[in-house]
Amino acid sequence: MPTNNKYEAVIGLEVHAQLLTNSKAFSTDAVEFGAEPNTDISVITLGYPGTLPKLNKKVIELAVKMGIACHCDIRKYNKFARKNYFYADLPKGYQISQHNTPLCTNGYIDITVNDQPKRIGLTRIHMEEDSGKSTHDQDPYYTLIDLNRAGTGLIEIVSEPDMRSSDEAFAYLTEIRKIVRWLDICDGNMEEGSLRCDVNVSMRLKGAEKFGTKVEVKNMNSITNVKRALEYEMERQAEALEKGETIYQETRNFDAATGKTVSMRTKEMAADYRYFTEPDLPPVVLTEDYIEIIRKEMPALPEEMKQNLVEKYTLSDYDASQLTEDKLIAGFFLLLIKETKNYKAAANWIRGPIRAYLNDSGTEIENFPLSPTTIADIIELIDENKISFTSASQMVFPELIKSSNKSVLDVVKQLNLLQESDGSVLNEFIEQVVTKYPDKVAEYKNGKLGLLGFFMGEVMKLSKGKADPKLTTKLLKEKLDN
Numbered sequence: 001m002p003t004n005n006k007y008e009a010v011i012g013l014e015v016h017a018q019l020l021t022n023s024k025a026f027s028t029d030a031v032e033f034g035a036e037p038n039t040d041i042s043v044i045t046l047g048y049p050g051t052l053p054k055l056n057k058k059v060i061e062l063a064v065k066m067g068i069a070c071h072c073d074i075r076k077y078n079k080f081a082r083k084n085y086f087y088a089d090l091p092k093g094y095q096i097s098q099h100n101t102p103l104c105t106n107g108y109i110d111i112t113v114n115d116q117p118k119r120i121g122l123t124r125i126h127m128e129e130d131s132g133k134s135t136h137d138q139d140p141y142y143t144l145i146d147l148n149r150a151g152t153g154l155i156e157i158v159s160e161p162d163m164r165s166s167d168e169a170f171a172y173l174t175e176i177r178k179i180v181r182w183l184d185i186c187d188g189n190m191e192e193g194s195l196r197c198d199v200n201v202s203m204r205l206k207g208a209e210k211f212g213t214k215v216e217v218k219n220m221n222s223i224t225n226v227k228r229a230l231e232y233e234m235e236r237q238a239e240a241l242e243k244g245e246t247i248y249q250e251t252r253n254f255d256a257a258t259g260k261t262v263s264m265r266t267k268e269m270a271a272d273y274r275y276f277t278e279p280d281l282p283p284v285v286l287t288e289d290y291i292e293i294i295r296k297e298m299p300a301l302p303e304e305m306k307q308n309l310v311e312k313y314t315l316s317d318y319d320a321s322q323l324t325e326d327k328l329i330a331g332f333f334l335l336l337i338k339e340t341k342n343y344k345a346a347a348n349w350i351r352g353p354i355r356a357y358l359n360d361s362g363t364e365i366e367n368f369p370l371s372p373t374t375i376a377d378i379i380e381l382i383d384e385n386k387i388s389f390t391s392a393s394q395m396v397f398p399e400l401i402k403s404s405n406k407s408v409l410d411v412v413k414q415l416n417l418l419q420e421s422d423g424s425v426l427n428e429f430i431e432q433v434v435t436k437y438p439d440k441v442a443e444y445k446n447g448k449l450g451l452l453g454f455f456m457g458e459v460m461k462l463s464k465g466k467a468d469p470k471l472t473t474k475l476l477k478e479k480l481d482n
Contacts, residue, residue, distance in 0.1 A: 011163035017186040018194040025153035026053030037146040047092030067104030089132030097128035121160035339376030
């Protein structure tokens with residue numbers, strides 16, 4: 001941004017997370033992505049006169065979980081409100097939401113950008129229902145409406161305007177996605193729309209206290225596109241301010257193909273929605289005991305588990321961070337270290353060959369074909385110098401993937417990879433090499449110590465790659481240094 005030395009961004013995010021419930025927030029209609037359009041609907045979803053909503057208690061439980069995870073105050077007395085606006089994909093003509101009694105307030109999420117920690121405040125987390133989906137590109141003349149999504153339970157997570165860069169917004173949204181996945185609140189899939197993000201961004205002169213006029217940006221289906229939209233909008237606004245132009249409060253749409261935002265409409269204010277208390281739903285009153293039960297049933301959160309991996313299993317911060325990016329990966333690691341005490345090797349295998357396999361095959365860890373016990377057996381053979389890590393990762397591991405019913409040792413023997421650890425056999429190989437290259441031996445003894453690698457390579461050739469590297473190195477040094 002050419003004007004980034006003069007202006008700074010003020011960024012807040014509104015994140016909508018579609019809750020992992022079997023039925024909708026206020027009806028028994030099923031929640032299932034990919035169903036035939038307009039099949040998961042009923043007279044309640046369609047807002048027929050005389051129908052009454054009934055709150056799904058799972059919505060409350062998942063929302064409370066998110067509030068606890070984000071260090072929020074949990075409101076005991078909650079009301080729902082009608083948020084009135086008309087879109088074709090909102091059949092009732094209003095959305096059931098929360099207005100002045102949000103379930104969760106005063107929380108925060110910690111992020112790290114460029115090794116610098118920062119705390120992002122949360123204004124509120126509230127419960128509401130989703131609208132349907134409008135599709136504009138399948139018919140040249142009509143907009144197509146699918147109401148399957150209408151009424152699905154959501155939480156909206158509203159941050160304070162604490163972010164100052166697209167990198168901070170990227171880190172914040174990544175952290176939210178990690179938390180909702182970790183707690184099984186939402187699958188976090190932005191491409192399918194189960195996690196959606198609206199961005200509020202304004203620019204102001206550096207050092208100024210007053211915020212600029214904010215612009216809301218919608219329609220971003222990936223965390224990367226949130227970052228791209230922010231970078232474009234920050235530059236657009238800064239350039240407009242430099243030219244003396246007025247920034248208007250509006251809602252803009254992000255076009256991923258062009259990387260630009262375009263104006264959609266002027267921004268509605270709260271009064272435009274004509275909020276009033278939902279007359280068909282009684283207040284929801286939570287007790288401290290109810291909140292504590294949920295708190296006790298929650299798994300250790302990523303930061304807590306990361307700290308545990310560092311302190312109890314002596315892993316590096318980097319290894320612990322990588323392992324706690326995903327709860328199922330972390331769970332696999334915990335199962336693996338029940339089978340092996342080589343914690344570092346366990347971390348290396350998950351971060352290396354296992355993750356590479358998952359990425360290449362498009363497989364999730366829950367469908368990984370090898371058990372933690374099998375990986376522990378591989379680690380044990382490496383630790384016992386019976387196979388090298390290279391042969392284990394490049395030959396044994398792929399073979400086990402293809403034949404997961406075989407034992408590790410059977411595969412190692414089948415591939416003829418057991419390392420030669422008999423000192424007398426290795427000394428015979430070493431003797432042949434030093435006899436063959438007396439000039440190289442003389443150079444080594446005259447200080448050209450880098451030739452040790454040459455001798456190792458020759459021994460490996462003679463042993464067909466099966467010489468134990470550690471023992472071979474030790475025996476070679478003893479031979480050459482005498």
